Every structure is written in C-alpha cells, then in structure tokens.
Amino acid sequence: MKTNKNRSIEKVTQPGTPHFVGDGFRVHNFIPGTSTMQRMDPFIMLDYNSKYHFPATDKPKGVGVHPHRGFETVTIAYKGRVEHNDSAGGGGVIGEGDVQWMTAASGVLHKEFHETEWSKTGGEFQMVQLWVNLPAKDKMSAPKYQAISNSEITKITLPDHAGVVEVIAGDYKGHNGAASTFSPIHMYNVKLKKGAKTTLAFPSNYTTALLMVEGDTIVNDTTKVPQDHFVMFSNDGESFTVEAINDAVILVLSGEPINEPIAAQGPFVMNTQEELVEAFQDFNTGKFGYLEE
Template structure:
C-alpha cells in the first residue's frame, strides 16, 4: 500500500476577489507535476457589479491552469476567443502553451446557483517539449465527466482527466496525469490504484477521511503520498468532499515567476517580453 509522507495545511492569500488557501508551493517547493494548489471560496457581493468579481485578465505560459468547480460557476474568457461557463462538478482546463490571456469571472446567473463560488485552482507543469505549443481550452461539465458510483452509493468519483481504476477522463494531457473529484458519504470507501512512481496527493475540501485506516486528513488539509506502493484506500468518517491527483514526475529544471513557468530564467524574460509585445493576444472583456 502507498503510505502518507506528510499532511500539510495552507496559508491564506487573495487572488482577485477570491480568498484562497495556498497549499502548493509548500515552503517554496513544488510536487511535480503539481506546481500550485489553491482552494478558493468567494461569497458574491450584491453591491459590486458581477463582471468585476472573480479574477480579471492575466497571462500564462508553460503549464496548464485548471479550475475544478465545486460550488457556483466560473465564466472563462481568453485571448483565443473562448467564452464559456462551467458550473459545479465541472472543470475548466487551460493549456497555456506559448501564451494565453484569460479571465475567470463570476457568471451572471451566480445567484441562481447559490451566490457562492468554490473551486480548486491547480497548475500542472508542461514538459519542455510542449511548453511552446499552441494554447488550448478544454471544458468539461459535471454531466460530461466520466463518473464512478460505488455499489453502496456512498462514493462518487468524477474523472476529468487521466484514469481511475479503468474509468478514463475526457481531457487530454501531455504527460500521465489523473485528477478526481470525489464525494463520499460517511462510511464510504474507495481504493485508488496509480503508478507507484507517480506523485500523488489527496486534499479534503470539507469533511474527514482516513487513508489506509492510519492517517486522518480533515478539512483544508493536503496529504502528500510516498512513492512506495500503487494503491491506497480512503474511508470517509463523515460526509466529505475531496480531490485526488496523481501524475508522472517531470524531471526537468523549473524557472517560474508570476504567471509563467519555464525551464530557464532567460525563458521567463522572453515570456514577459512576448506578453508586453502582445504576442499572447489581447483579451477585452465584454
């Protein structure tokens, strides 16, 4: 069985109008291929125009920026002409490639969906061979996402990307990366099977679980797993919402600054230059 290396908590930061818990980087360290792991919750303000709430236009290069949406919705726009909304249970996967500008706003009908926005924002590294590919945007609604429901009905596992026990996601990735959005009722349990060489993490948005009946992980805690086995079992000790990610380690140098993740510092300087010159396009929000 794969064992737990450590369990960590986050630090509070602000991203746009969203209050965020930052779990990765942890003490300046990534967990390849996972670079950034943010848990954001926003209560929508009725006295502020909807189009001003959320995260405004900003650039990316060299990785995939992914929103896993748990409550409310996200209105994605980008400099490649994509203009799309996804609601709870869905995913918005932006492969930044050589450069894209996007915004992640609040949809106009947010109050019809509870008036709150909760999501995970996860950055997954792209290998050097594909960092300068053309950008791409891959949305997946909850209904479109391949889903596992256990026989007892206590566990639901949605698989936007990768492979969970034979259920394959619909979003393409450059390396072997699996993401799973999991809902568990108290008493539910599920055994995940991943390549032992892949880095694997488990995050609890709300609730409490045990991993292999030995380690307790509770609300807003992230478990980083060891690379010493290919399976582990999660059991919910109360109703729980959680996320599981596993991915092939990218053994390449990382140079990062702000919204850009490349391999060398000169490439970061080139990214800023290209952005300033308009080579990543223009996004004017309507």
C-alpha cells in the first residue's frame, strides 16, 4: 500500500518592498524574487498586488502596450476591476473573483488598465499576476485568451462547512477547473472559515506553493504564516495541512516542472539565447501585430 508522506515547508517569505508596474499595479515580487525560475518551474513569475487603495481618477492607471512571448499570463482579481486588450483580439474586464488567462505563446502585444468606471470612484485593489511557462513544443503556438468569470469557476464545499475550494485549473478530488493548460497545473483559491483545517495533496515532484491572500494560517500544524506571506514547499512528500486562524483566502499553486532550459529576458521566456534574440527581432519588426496605446 502506498503511503502519502507529508510535504515539509522549504521557506516562508514575507512580502518585500513593493514596486510599481506601470502606475496601476503596486506589487511584491515572490517569483523569481524568492527562488529561481528553474526552482519554481512551471511558475516563473508571481507579482502580488496586496490590498492597496487607489484614489479616484479620470485617467485609468495601468500598464501600456508591451509584448510577451513563450509563456502564459494569469491575472486573478480579488479586489478592483481590470480591463485587458491584446493584439490577438483577446480582451475584456475582470472583477472580483474572476480570472484572465492569456496564452502569449508565439507573441502578443497587450495592455492592462484599471477599468474606466472603477477608476472614477477608485477603491481597494488586490490582484495576483502569475506567469506560467510553456513547454518548448508550445512556445510558438497561436496566442489565445481565456476569460474565466467567477460563475464559471468550479466550487467545492468542504466538509463540516469548513469553507470552499475554487478550482481555477487542474482538479480537486475529481472536480476539474475552468482553465485549460499546456502542462499539468493545479490552481485553487481555498477559502477557509476561522478555525477550519483542510489537507491538500499533490505529487511530490510538483512545484507547490501558497500565497496567503487573506487572513493568517497555520501550515502543517506548527508554522504560523501571516497574511500576504508566501510558502514554498519542499519536494519531499505529497500532503500538507492548512488551518485558518481567522477567515482566510489562500492561493494554492502546484504544477509539474517542465524541466527544460529557461532563457528569460524582460517580457520573453524561451529555451535558448538565440530564441530570445529572435523574439526581440520579431517584436522590433512588427511581427507581434499592432495594438493602440
């Protein structure tokens, strides 16, 4: 009979000094800030905009037109509203509880701003942006866009009214997530009520991490992890426990490493330096299309 060994914590990271991406995203970087892209593969970048109040403005804040190639960008909205457009025709608005999953792949231009109407009143803003690596065979595939509204996200109620698991990607106990992925990835928002405890398990070789979006928790019965902190697990087991000290929202990430060379520079993540050079050349010669500022 196979035994399910507990997975230990490799490190807990507090949020570092925030920086602005454009003028609309005030973020703490956890990946690759806490570990290398190779160690966190397939999760190669994580910027976390912890709760921040943006004042009202008639000119929406955000990030202007910029390129991407070789990976996917995933934006998870917790507070506030973001409008997105890209040169492949993708676009839309995401609000609280929604997810935007853009496959840049062979190359897109895109821009992201606070939604115009939301900007006029301002308010509390909280988002995660994650870059998910693509296998070499898919890096030059056609761009695509998945707009995932909260109503489309599978929600599983935990026993004893402990809370809810929202399955963004992958599966939780046979319940599949809304997003399609190119490599095996599990992505959940776990919402636990005060005092509730749950056990999660993933294959031991999967890169696994938690972000405490709301509330404080105790992980593996002994380690207190405050709000806005990031937990990275070792690859020495499968299961771990999370207990909510107060009402909590936890972003759970677990994915199979792609285990291919990573060559990254700016907005491009490829496998070789030659491919990076080609990406810059293609961008500079207009092969990523056109998107109005």
